[in-house]
Amino acid sequence: MTAVRSTSEPDKRSLKRWRSKEKRSDSKVAWAFSTPALVLLGAFIILPFLLAFYLSFTNQRLISPLPTRFVGLDNYTETLTSGSFWKGFFNNVWFVVIVVPVQTAFALWLAILVNRRIPGRVFFRTVFFMPVVTVMAAAAVIWTLLFNANGLVNAVMETVTFGAFSPDWLNSTTWALPAMMIVGIWQGVGFQMVILLAALQDVPEVLYEAAAIDGASRWDQFVNVTLPGIRNGLIFVITVTTILAFRLFDQVWIMPRVPGGPLDSTRTMMLELVETGFGAQAIGKGAAIAVIFFVIVLALTLIQRRFIREEGEVT
Amino acid sequence: MTAEPIALDEVKLVSMEKQQRRNLIIQYILMVLLAAFFLFPLVFMFIAALKEDSSVLSDSDGIGAFIPTPWVGLDNFTSAADRASLWRVFFNSVIISSFIVGLGLIVNSLFGYALARLRFRGRRFLVAMIVALIIIPFEALAVPLLYITAELGWLDTYHVQILPFVANPLFIYLFYTFFLNVPVSLEEAARVDGAGPVRTFMSVVAPLARPAYATMAILGFLFSWGQFLWPVMVTRGVGVRPLPLGIGVFKTTPPVQWGDIMAYAALMTLPLLIIFLIFQRYFIQGVASSGVKG
Numbered sequence: 001m002t003a004v005r006s007t008s009e010p011d012k013r014s015l016k017r018w019r020s021k022e023k024r025s026d027s028k029v030a031w032a033f034s035t036p037a038l039v040l041l042g043a044f045i046i047l048p049f050l051l052a053f054y055l056s057f058t059n060q061r062l063i064s065p066l067p068t069r070f071v072g073l074d075n076y077t078e079t080l081t082s083g084s085f086w087k088g089f090f091n092n093v094w095f096v097v098i099v100v101p102v103q104t105a106f107a108l109w110l111a112i113l114v115n116r117r118i119p120g121r122v123f124f125r126t127v128f129f130m131p132v133v134t135v136m137a138a139a140a141v142i143w144t145l146l147f148n149a150n151g152l153v154n155a156v157m158e159t160v161t162f163g164a165f166s167p168d169w170l171n172s173t174t175w176a177l178p179a180m181m182i183v184g185i186w187q188g189v190g191f192q193m194v195i196l197l198a199a200l201q202d203v204p205e206v207l208y209e210a211a212a213i214d215g216a217s218r219w220d221q222f223v224n225v226t227l228p229g230i231r232n233g234l235i236f237v238i239t240v241t242t243i244l245a246f247r248l249f250d251q252v253w254i255m256p257r258v259p260g261g262p263l264d265s266t267r268t269m270m271l272e273l274v275e276t277g278f279g280a281q282a283i284g285k286g287a288a289i290a291v292i293f294f295v296i297v298l299a300l301t302l303i304q305r306r307f308i309r310e311e312g313e314v315t
Numbered sequence: 316m317t318a319e320p321i322a323l324d325e326v327k328l329v330s331m332e333k334q335q336r337r338n339l340i341i342q343y344i345l346m347v348l349l350a351a352f353f354l355f356p357l358v359f360m361f362i363a364a365l366k367e368d369s370s371v372l373s374d375s376d377g378i379g380a381f382i383p384t385p386w387v388g389l390d391n392f393t394s395a396a397d398r399a400s401l402w403r404v405f406f407n408s409v410i411i412s413s414f415i416v417g418l419g420l421i422v423n424s425l426f427g428y429a430l431a432r433l434r435f436r437g438r439r440f441l442v443a444m445i446v447a448l449i450i451i452p453f454e455a456l457a458v459p460l461l462y463i464t465a466e467l468g469w470l471d472t473y474h475v476q477i478l479p480f481v482a483n484p485l486f487i488y489l490f491y492t493f494f495l496n497v498p499v500s501l502e503e504a505a506r507v508d509g510a511g512p513v514r515t516f517m518s519v520v521a522p523l524a525r526p527a528y529a530t531m532a533i534l535g536f537l538f539s540w541g542q543f544l545w546p547v548m549v550t551r552g553v554g555v556r557p558l559p560l561g562i563g564v565f566k567t568t569p570p571v572q573w574g575d576i577m578a579y580a581a582l583m584t585l586p587l588l589i590i591f592l593i594f595q596r597y598f599i600q601g602v603a604s605s606g607v608k609g
Contacts, residue, residue, distance in 0.1 A: 027435035029512040034441070037426035040482035044460065045448055051459040062465055113346055118339065120346075126595050127350045130357065133591040133598070135541040137559035138580035142356045145363075145375055145573060152359070155376040186353070191602060198603035247454055250543045254562065270454055270544065277458035278548045286458035294455040301450050 052294070055287035062281035075288035085289070088260075088267040091177060095184075095268075096245045103185045104237055107192035112226075114193070115200050125197075129190035136187060140254040143183045144170065147255075170256055173265040180251045180266060188244065192237045199233025200226070232308055239304040243297055249274070269293055355381075360584070363577035364391055371573035391578035398572075399564040399579060400553045408540060408557040411476050416535040418481045420528055426482070427490025428516060432502070442491065448484035454544065461548050475549050476557070480539060486531045489604065493527040494520070530601040533594065540587055558583045 059071045079085050114125040131139065146152045147169040154166040169179040203226060211221045227234075249270035253259045259275075260267035273293065277286020359380055363371045367385045374380050395401045429435070430442050460479060469475040501523070505515045521528075543559050550556045553564075562583075565576045591598050 026433050026512065030429045030433035030435035030438075033425040033429035033433070033516075036422045037482045037487060038441075040422065040478065041448065041484070044479040044482070045451060045456060045484070048456040048459040048463060049451055051463070052455065055459055055462065060462065062462065110349070113342065113349075116342070118342070120343075122595075124346045124350060125599065126592070128353055129595070129599065130588065130591070131353055132602075133537065133584075133587045134357065135559055135583050135587065137541065137543055137562050138360070138583045139356070141562055141576055141580050142360045145372070145577075146356060146359070148372070148375060151375050152355075152377075152380055186356070190353070194599050194602045197599075243452065247452060249454075250541075250559075253543070253547070254566075273454065273458065274544065274547065278461060283458060283462045290455045290458050294451065297452055297455070298450060 052287045052290050055284050056291050058284045060283040060287075062278075062283055064281075071284070075285045076292075079285060079288050079292065084264060084267060085269070085272055087264050088269045088272045091266065092246050092248060092268050094177065095181060095248060096242050098178075099181050099184055099245055100238060100241050102181075103189050103192060103241055104234065106185065107189050107237065108196050108230075108234075110189065110193040111196040111200055115197060125193075128193055131187045132190040134187065136250040137254060139183060139187050140251045143179070143186075144255050147179045171262055173263050176256060176262060176266050180248070180255060183251055183255070184245075184248070188241070192241065195237055196230060196233050199230035203229035235304055235307050239300055242300055246270075246293065246296060357584070357588075360577050360580055363574060364581040365389075366391075366574060368572040368574035371577065387574070389578075391572075391574040392582065394572070395575040395579045395582075398575060399561045401561070401579060401582060403553055404556055404558050404561040405582065407473075407555055408559075410473060411542075411557055412536055412539040414473070414477045415480045415539045416532055418477070419483060419486060419535050420531060422482050423486040423531065424490045424521070424524065424528065425516075427487050428494050428520060430487070430491045431494035432499075433512065445484045445487050445491070449488060453479075457545060457548060464549060470549050471551055471555055473555055476542070476546060476555070479545070480542075483535070486535065489531060490524070490527055493524060497523055526600075529594075529597050530604055533590075533598055533601045536590070537587065537598075 056075050057070055057072060058068050059074075060068050110128050114121045114128065148154075149166075149168040149171070153169065158166045167175045169175045207225045207229065208221055211225050216224065247270055248268045252266045252268050252271050253274075256262060256266055260271045269289065270293075273286055273289045276282050276289060359375075362381055362383045363375075365383045365386060365388065366374075367387050368391070370379075370385060374382070392401070430438060430445070456479075464470060464475045497520070501519055502515050505519045510518070541559060542557060546557050546560050550560065553561065562576070562579060565571065565579070
């Protein structure tokens, strides 16, 4: 190619030809670069995604000699009239109602603490983040021992409340789910802290200076500068935490004596999904639960997008 | 020296300084308490892993939980290795995570680069598709994917735990946005020098993208090492099972030996913890960058 360019004058036509050749080779390379990912995405995301909808209208089982047949909306009506599905769903909702505000506020507080330029802040940031890199299965067994009736948590509780409050956490239908909320917050709050920390650092210093000159108190600055400044980060954290709460599975599988126990008090939608689709091998019904779960996640994501776009329009 | 206003100012300044110092001390006390809250379960685990089984439970109601006596050294680790095939499942986890991350780095970065730089038909559609795919959580795919992989006879293999996680829309998007922000001039220079797109990518683009690769490697390792739900569905024996599932063995086969369990949990936690402590800055940056996509 260099030879061509050096001998002949690069008139318009040859340049054009050169360009189109470049373009053609570009697209050949592009497809070569894209194919591995596209094949994998197609096989392991798009195909199962479409299949979920299809299977949810059939009586498909995992291993079965019987032919598959369409059952219409049976899987959905069965799921939506089943007590254990709603038990799981409301446990998830209860988890969201408590964990999302508590964890978001806690994460924001941690982020503000480590955002100040003081010695040792990197050390504390690292420590606060350490549970995030702890595998949930490991965290769940450690906390199982800590939540033991005569465990460390109750030792602290008895000291603080003078013996008035020391439930048998994991064997109590009232306290098993709150125990898992505590584990969830302990393990996850560092993740949200880091995202909010990044958001905090994007708030221009000038705004605080201006507010201080105007005589705004610390609290005023927090409400009028910090919160609007990290709005998108907050919305992201709230959405992600809500979606994660609906994916709750590892703890409820490991911590109680029976998954979801005692007496279904820690049953979740994901446990229902695994027990139906895998445990009972009812693929069709499991797919229906998966579709319902996806609709919930999609709705949450759309709500998040709406809020974030609004803010973009204002500024 | 006798001018009063200066003295007044000084008093004010001193009291402000005092106030500031007091605030700082309060903040440090708070942070130490918070650090204790986040650390104590981990410290408890490591201590328990080194002491006698029977005293793990009996000591767990007080300060004794943090004193490693009676000390048994690595006995719990060897015992856990016997009972739960600790080394076998550890090896399985290493294989599975390495392949997910290793293959993922190649596949996702190539696609991200093609989307960001190369001109081809359907590019815009593919970018929109990737953004849409990020929303789909794996759990929504697990049941139909179980059906597909069972039909293919893939259950109880390594690849059933690897292949579904290699191409990842979130990582593709991370690479895509990273490459969009790299100045084109360097690549153009390479092209003018006669390098084709493949050479350009290998020798110019990939080295530049080291931060993006580091981010994906860290996040990919973090996500894959702790996988639980999918292995529960597609693996049965210890042959190919990853670490987190092995913990179930202790629950189903009595007696419950808490020392062994904690040794097992410690070994599951250590690799990520060590890598995190070495690369903590990149971890924090990686997580923060996964949040900016909103």
